[in-house]
Amino acid sequence: MYESHFGLQEAPFALTPNTRYFLRAPSHSESLELLLVALRQREGFIKVTGEVGTGKTLLCRLLLNELDKEACTAYIPNPHLPPQTLYEAVAEELGVNVADCKNTHQTLKALNQRLIELAMERKPAVLVIDEAQAMPEQTIEALRLLTNLETESTRLLQVVLFGQPELDASLGKASLRQLRQRITFQTRLAPLNKESVGQYIRHRLTQAGYNGADLFAPSAVRVIWKASGGIPRLVNILAHKSLLAAWGAGAGQVARKHAMQAVRDTESANSVGFLGARL
Structure with a gap:
């Protein structure tokens, strides 16, 4: 519409997240660096919060791009799922054929085997969940149980939660204190x-x-x-x-x-x- 008038090749302020437009402002740049350092140190749970519109989804995509060559990633953009569906979604993202799994036990067994294979290949497995404040409480607890999958020396799955401030309220419940205690790094995107x-x-x-x-x-x-x-x-x-x-x-x-x-x-x-x- 106004692009040619101002000498632009495309609309510069589209709302669709585009990593090419990422500006390394202090808060966002520091959050990205913290995420990469924490994941490379094999930390378990990491939490990123921010108000609506602060750029969480864009940061999420940047993180996935950065991890593309060094980790096997599973991305869940809409986590409003029951526990069984979450397990299936994570397994599919990591390359498991869940069609052969008839129940939750088989799904978790296949997922655990896949995580062990990745560990033997020295390739970290990272689960990234966007809009994490939408997760039902039962699903959050199921997520904690998912991170119990580990060997004697290696954590098989790392989890990054991106969410609005309501996520803090959800994790503040006494019933979720075990998961809250596992969050080793957290950051908040500032305006x-x-x-x-x-x-x-x-x-x-x-x-x-x-x-x-x-x-x-x-x-x-x-x-x-x-x-x-x-x-x-x-x-x-x-x-x-x-x-x-x-x-x-x-x-x-x-x-x-x-x-x-x-x-x-x-x-x-x-x-x-x-x-x-x-x-």
């Missing part, structure tokens, strides 16, 4: 600060093919930072609408008024409660 929001916008524009002077005026970036609270998903929405407003007005740069127009058109940004304040 972007003002400087990082500016870097984030410029980075995405560059990745989309822009190579001119700053397309967003500093005052526009400030508005987007304030209205979004530094949440990347909201930054994307507001930046996209700001470009639309500037394009519609025939402007060559996104000014404060265009960003304010985007804020007024975005209910989730309006709820931040800064409208009417002096920016």
Whole structure:
């Protein structure tokens, strides 16, 4: 729509997670490094939490890409599953033919055998679960039992949980204290600060093919930072609408008024409660 007007090759602020657009902002970069170090040290459970829109799914995909050559990974994007289905999903992801398994016992036996094979090949097995706050309590407990699969010297399965803050509340239950005690590393994704929001916008524009002077005026970036609270998903929405407003007005740069127009058109940004304040 506005791409040719601003010299872009593609839309820079799409909401679909794309690892090419990942910005190594402090919180996100540190979280990725912590995950890689912890997994390479063969830690058991690792937890990553963050508010909606902070980039958990993108970080999850980056982690899977990083692990692609050094580990066998199982990815569960929707863990709202009963225990038996979780076992089957993990087994399938790791290459087990679950069609031959007639019950839970056989599924776990086949999965355990597969994990032993991977251990003999010196290839770590890593289970990555996105949206982990959606897991029923019984399934969370089943996940703990799954990590009991180990040899005398080797942990056969490592688990990374990505979830919204509600995951902390779920794991805080007394009935799940055994799993909570197994979480050896945890990190929380923080919103972007003002400087990082500016870097984030410029980075995405560059990745989309822009190579001119700053397309967003500093005052526009400030508005987007304030209205979004530094949440990347909201930054994307507001930046996209700001470009639309500037394009519609025939402007060559996104000014404060265009960003304010985007804020007024975005209910989730309006709820931040800064409208009417002096920016």
